[in-house]
Amino acid sequence: MAKIRIIPRLDIKGPNLVKGIHLEGLRVVGxxxxxxxxxxxxxxxxxxxxxxxxxxxERNSLDDIISNTAKEIFIPLTVxxxxxxxxxxxxVLRAGADKVSINTAALKNPxxxxxxxxKFGSSTIVVAIEAIKQPNGKYFAYTDNAREFTGVExxxxxxxxxxxxxxxxxxxxxxxxxxxxxxxxxxxxGVSNLVNVPVIAHGGAGKKEDVLNxxxxxxxxxxxxxxxxxxxxxxxxxxHDHIACExxxxxxxxxxxxxxxxxxxxxxxxxxxxxxxNISIREINN
Amino acid sequence: MKQVAIIDYxxxxxxxxxxACSFLGMNVIVTSDPQDVVKAEAIILPGVGAFNEGMCxxxxxxxxxxxxxxxxxxxxLFGICLGLQMLFTDSYxxxxxxxxxxxxxxxxxxxxxxxxxxxxxxxxxxxTLSFPNTDLKSRSPLSEFNSSDSFYFVHSYYASPQNNxxxxxxxxxxxxxxxxxxxxxxxxxxxxxxxxxxxKLGISIYKKWAIENKLI
Numbered sequence: 316m317a318k319i320r321i322i323p324r325l326d327i328k329g330p331n332l333v334k335g336i337h338l339e340g341l342r343v344v345g346x347x348x349x350x351x352x353x354x355x356x357x358x359x360x361x362x363x364x365x366x367x368x369x370x371x372x373e374r375n376s377l378d379d380i381i382s383n384t385a386k387e388i389f390i391p392l393t394v395x396x397x398x399x400x401x402x403x404x405x406x407v408l409r410a411g412a413d414k415v416s417i418n419t420a421a422l423k424n425p426x427x428x429x430x431x432x433x434k435f436g437s438s439t440i441v442v443a444i445e446a447i448k449q450p451n452g453k454y455f456a457y458t459d460n461a462r463e464f465t466g467v468e469x470x471x472x473x474x475x476x477x478x479x480x481x482x483x484x485x486x487x488x489x490x491x492x493x494x495x496x497x498x499x500x501x502x503x504x505g506v507s508n509l510v511n512v513p514v515i516a517h518g519g520a521g522k523k524e525d526v527l528n529x530x531x532x533x534x535x536x537x538x539x540x541x542x543x544x545x546x547x548x549x550x551x552x553x554x555h556d557h558i559a560c561e562x563x564x565x566x567x568x569x570x571x572x573x574x575x576x577x578x579x580x581x582x583x584x585x586x587x588x589x590x591x592x593n594i595s596i597r598e599i600n601n
Numbered sequence: 602m603k604q605v606a607i608i609d610y611x612x613x614x615x616x617x618x619x620x621a622c623s624f625l626g627m628n629v630i631v632t633s634d635p636q637d638v639v640k641a642e643a644i645i646l647p648g649v650g651a652f653n654e655g656m657c658x659x660x661x662x663x664x665x666x667x668x669x670x671x672x673x674x675x676x677x678l679f680g681i682c683l684g685l686q687m688l689f690t691d692s693y694x695x696x697x698x699x700x701x702x703x704x705x706x707x708x709x710x711x712x713x714x715x716x717x718x719x720x721x722x723x724x725x726x727x728x729t730l731s732f733p734n735t736d737l738k739s740r741s742p743l744s745e746f747n748s749s750d751s752f753y754f755v756h757s758y759y760a761s762p763q764n765n766x767x768x769x770x771x772x773x774x775x776x777x778x779x780x781x782x783x784x785x786x787x788x789x790x791x792x793x794x795x796x797x798x799x800x801k802l803g804i805s806i807y808k809k810w811a812i813e814n815k816l817i
Contacts, residue, residue, distance in 0.1 A: 317721075317724070317726050317728065317774065317775060318726060318727045318728065318751065320726055320727065355800070358800075360726075360727055360753075385616065385617060385620055386620050386623075386624065387620075387624060389617070389620075389621060389624075389797055389798060389799065389800055389801070389803055389804050390753070390798055390799075390800055391753060391755075391795075391798050408614050408616075409616060410616075411614075411616050411617060411620065412614070413614055413617060413798065435650075436612075436649055436650045436651070437723060437757075438649065438723040438725060438755045438756070438757070439614075439649065482723055482725070483725060511713060511719070511721055511722060512721055512722075512723070513721045513723075513725045513726065534719070536721060536725070536726060537726070597727040597751040598749060598751070599751075599800060599801070599802075
């Protein structure tokens with residue numbers, strides 16, 4: 316089997332790393348560059364940055380963070396959030412991103428996927444799908460960090476984005492995101508069954524067992540994780556003086572509140588755990 | 602300090618290659634100008650993208666002939682990903698296309714299935730290397746690695762050299778074995794994976810290549 320990629324996901328608002336629940340209620344966690352370096356040292360297989368308010372305010376504030384990161388962190392960097400034009404993509408690639416993630420712009424204009432894939436190659440284009448389960452059991456895709464309903468059914472959309480040239484899909488369960496209750500395996504398997512491109516599962520990892528359960532039961536290539544790693548680093552080693560905040564809710568940080576649903580884990584611990592359970596992962600022997 | 606030309610043929614992200622070289626203190630220039638390549642003392646041919654577009658761009662920019670003549674005269678060349686594939690004679694990506702022809706062999710697409718296993722294409726992710734020729738390995742920038750070390754790959758096509766003795770490493774993706782790096786035992790070295798995206802081990806490849814060729 317191919318190795319499961321473990322991808323820390325860094326949600327960025329302005330100069331800060333933030334974290335929410337269901338992609339909302341964002342709280343400042345710390346300085347993204349310091350988290351990125353920590354995750355690199357710990358054996359992250361890739362980093363996934365999203366400017367979580369870019370679509371809302373139509374701005375791209377990630378470029379500086381990415382170009383600083385790319386100078387000394389030599390693993391793939393995927394960057395998304397508010398990328399609407401080929402020029403926006405070119406700019407983040409020039410800043411040092413290897414792949415871009417698009418969601419809102421793709422749903423507004425699906426041909427944007429083809430144009431981007433043609434211009435930059437399919438393997439550069441990740442389509443992010445933010446899924447919310449409806450009362451009738453169907454999953455629908457949302458945009459703008461799950462604020463806007465699109466009426467597009469997730470499984471149909473997943474097939475379509477691959478036809479249009481997406482090289483990878485990141486599927487987020489908005490219902491589970493930030494909660495630590497585990498992955499939505501039905502959603503992720505549903506998407507994975509329908510496409511032949513790599514699938515990144517995101518939303519819900521609360522403990523190591525959730526990741527093991529996912530990779531044992533669903534055909535996925537990668538797992539994106541935020542809270543579990545962020546809270547681990549906050550509790551173990553992060554220097555809390557490093558806050559680059561000019562904005563945001565800092566109360567969470569100052570109180571060092573514990574989040575009960577999460578049994579925190581470092582990347583090293585998680586990989587060790589997966590390895591002893593016979594899951595193929597990339598080991599680093601520095 | 603000796604200058605290294607990173608060939609910019611308007612495809613893909615060259616910044617990570619440049620960042621890796623600069624991080625190690627190499628004197629690099631990212632260029633599309635054949636004159637810069639003529640002057641360079643080593644060449645890096647990177648690239649992500651389509652074979653035919655890459656070759657057309659190299660031809661249009663007047664780079665193909667310069668690269669070929671430099672390499673035939675012994676200038677060290679480090680090819681990465683599409684930069685490995687374009688060294689070959691032929692590609693079957695979207696029709697038949699001619700490559701630089703420095704290495705005999707061809708480029709073909711991954712099958713979607715192998716021995717009952719699904720192969721996601723493109724292959725995006727980390728994988729290990731096996732070394733069929735220990736003597737070649739010991740003289741290459743990969744000399745220190747073992748079979749559990751992982752490197753980052755992004756590709757849908759793979760290379761098959763006609764001459765097996767050029768195969769520096771093989772990689773097996775869901776049971777499908779292919780050539781993942783080549784070394785002609787002389788000045789041509791190329792990897793299908795991306796050393797500049799393969800963490801500290803990857804950076805050590807650049808470092809060894811640079812030291813061997815007295816670039817740092």
